[in-house]
Amino acid sequence: MTDIRSKIEQIYSLEQLSAQNSCVHGLHPLAKICSTILYIVCILSFDRYAFFEILPYAFYPLLLIFLAKVPIGMIFKRVIIALPFCLFAGVSNVFLDTAPVMQFGEFSFTFGMLSLFTIVLRTLLCVSAVLILVAVTPFDELTEELRRMHLPNIFITLLEMTYRYIGVLAEEAATMFIGYRLRSRTGSGLEMKDMGSFIGQLLLRSFDRADRVYQAMKCRGYALRNFSHAQNNLDKHDWCFILLTGGIFLLLRWGASQYVAGRFF
Amino acid sequence: MLKIEKLSVRYPDQTIGIDNVSLCAKEGESVALIGANGAGKTSLIMALVGVIPSNGNVFADNVKLNKDNLNEIRNKIGVVFQNPDDQLFMPTIYDNIAFGLRNMGMNELEINARIETCLSLLNIKHLRNKTALKISGGEKRMAALATVLVMEPSIMLFDEPTAFLDPKARRILLSVLNGLQHTKIIATHDLMFAAETCKRSVLLKDGSVFADGPSKELLYDVQLMDKCGVEAIGACGREIY
Numbered sequence: 001m002t003d004i005r006s007k008i009e010q011i012y013s014l015e016q017l018s019a020q021n022s023c024v025h026g027l028h029p030l031a032k033i034c035s036t037i038l039y040i041v042c043i044l045s046f047d048r049y050a051f052f053e054i055l056p057y058a059f060y061p062l063l064l065i066f067l068a069k070v071p072i073g074m075i076f077k078r079v080i081i082a083l084p085f086c087l088f089a090g091v092s093n094v095f096l097d098t099a100p101v102m103q104f105g106e107f108s109f110t111f112g113m114l115s116l117f118t119i120v121l122r123t124l125l126c127v128s129a130v131l132i133l134v135a136v137t138p139f140d141e142l143t144e145e146l147r148r149m150h151l152p153n154i155f156i157t158l159l160e161m162t163y164r165y166i167g168v169l170a171e172e173a174a175t176m177f178i179g180y181r182l183r184s185r186t187g188s189g190l191e192m193k194d195m196g197s198f199i200g201q202l203l204l205r206s207f208d209r210a211d212r213v214y215q216a217m218k219c220r221g222y223a224l225r226n227f228s229h230a231q232n233n234l235d236k237h238d239w240c241f242i243l244l245t246g247g248i249f250l251l252l253r254w255g256a257s258q259y260v261a262g263r264f265f
Numbered sequence: 266m267l268k269i270e271k272l273s274v275r276y277p278d279q280t281i282g283i284d285n286v287s288l289c290a291k292e293g294e295s296v297a298l299i300g301a302n303g304a305g306k307t308s309l310i311m312a313l314v315g316v317i318p319s320n321g322n323v324f325a326d327n328v329k330l331n332k333d334n335l336n337e338i339r340n341k342i343g344v345v346f347q348n349p350d351d352q353l354f355m356p357t358i359y360d361n362i363a364f365g366l367r368n369m370g371m372n373e374l375e376i377n378a379r380i381e382t383c384l385s386l387l388n389i390k391h392l393r394n395k396t397a398l399k400i401s402g403g404e405k406r407m408a409a410l411a412t413v414l415v416m417e418p419s420i421m422l423f424d425e426p427t428a429f430l431d432p433k434a435r436r437i438l439l440s441v442l443n444g445l446q447h448t449k450i451i452a453t454h455d456l457m458f459a460a461e462t463c464k465r466s467v468l469l470k471d472g473s474v475f476a477d478g479p480s481k482e483l484l485y486d487v488q489l490m491d492k493c494g495v496e497a498i499g500a501c502g503r504e505i506y
Binding site: 015016019138171209212213218219 | 311314316343346348350355356360364368396413
């Protein structure tokens with residue numbers, strides 16, 4: 001129970017950081033979204049061996065972490081979750097692409113290894129950029145800006161509901177699990193034979209609870225939300241942020257990265 | 266003022282939830298809704314703010330409830346749910362309280378000012394940046410009350426406000442509610458609480474109004490209450506014939 005509860009707290013702890021005050025928190029959400037999108041696009045536009053060209057892009061998450069005073073460990077712990085997925089995606093390259101890039105005595109560093117490292121770096125940087133965006137921007141403002149960017153409303157509503165109901169689902173699971181454990185034979189984990197009915201009941205209870213949460217939201221004007229209160233247009237600081245970060249991203253993409261790569265190879 | 270005329274609610278399976286209920290609560294009046302489980306108290310509350318569909322008329326401060334003015338009605342009528350967890354779904358208590366105000370389109374400065382006033386009024390300033398997962402049941406109840414009170418409704422509906430509360434938290438809630446000048450409808454099983462907060466009580470049975478009168482008479486009427494499956498104040502231990 002305590003474990004599930006602490007997991008729920010972890011889910012929301014990142015968003016709680018968005019209430020802090022810093023020069024990054026004070027920027028318009030749209031500026032931060034644009035900058036993050038441009039960052040991801042630039043990183044994804046490199047080819048699969050561009051490890052050294054992508055590496056300088058680490059400045060962006062590190063700079064934001066420093067300026068926004070986001071605990072680096074909090075971001076790192078979450079980024080690590082993505083690691084198995086990208087390792088799984090890139091590990092086959094090690095065996096399929098065996099042409100050597102460099103030779104260190106007996107050991108040859110292959111193109112496959114280079115592409116695996118590139119995938120890992122690319123994933124870690126992109127995921128950390130998104131996590132930092134969430135940590136420095138209130139979730140409501142993020143979704144509101146996405147609406148202003150004319151993303152389909154259904155996707156944004158799904159995003160909001162999923163985010164809010166994860167806590168509801170976890171809380172229901174925690175309550176049911178403690179009730180189960182107190183009366184189960186072993187007093188420990190969930191037995192396989194009870195798994196089906198447990199999950200079924202969890203679904204029904206979560207649905208019922210989610211319905212009540214939605215009613216409470218409606219009672220406070222959710223369905224009839226007026227979006228006109230979204231922050232006004234970008235000011236000069238926001239434009240400076242977009243132009244500066246965007247300029248650096250593009251410069252790294254087409255200029256300096258060629259030079260850095262050229263020095264290594 | 267809250268006026269209800271011939272209000273009926275049918276559930277999707279055609280079961281009658283509320284049957285032809287009419288009543289009126291004057292400005293500043295507190296009315297207790299009493300009834301056994303399944304009598305229709307929660308359904309009535311939800312129908313008053315248009316959360317569940319109904320037939321009949323509801324007037325909040327002379328504004329008639331219809332599909333086009335739900336926004337206006339929900340700004341006039343605030344609902345405090347039975348389970349405070351249903352109302353506390355944002356990461357911090359501050360965000361939970363700000364949720365309704367942001368939906369009203371208010372700017373952050375005004376939101377902040379209103380929230381500070383509300384937190385002071387309910388004496389829960391220390392909860393401002395806490396998450397709902399880490400506070401007590403009594404504090405949750407106060408936070409849920411704050412989420413509604415901050416919207417400054419003229420009418421407040423309470424669904425089982427003393428549920429999950431210990432005697433001390435119940436006593437604090439009692440003094441807070443008695444201090445509010447709003448028109449209040451309080452659905453409760455806690456008859457002592459009803460007697461202490463409301464001069465008038467409405468007894469519901471099978472979705473209809475069974476009795477309506479002064480709390481000090483109605484809530485102590487053993488036979489009347491027994492007909493509705495409710496135990497009157499002081500009835501415990503007595504034999505009922």
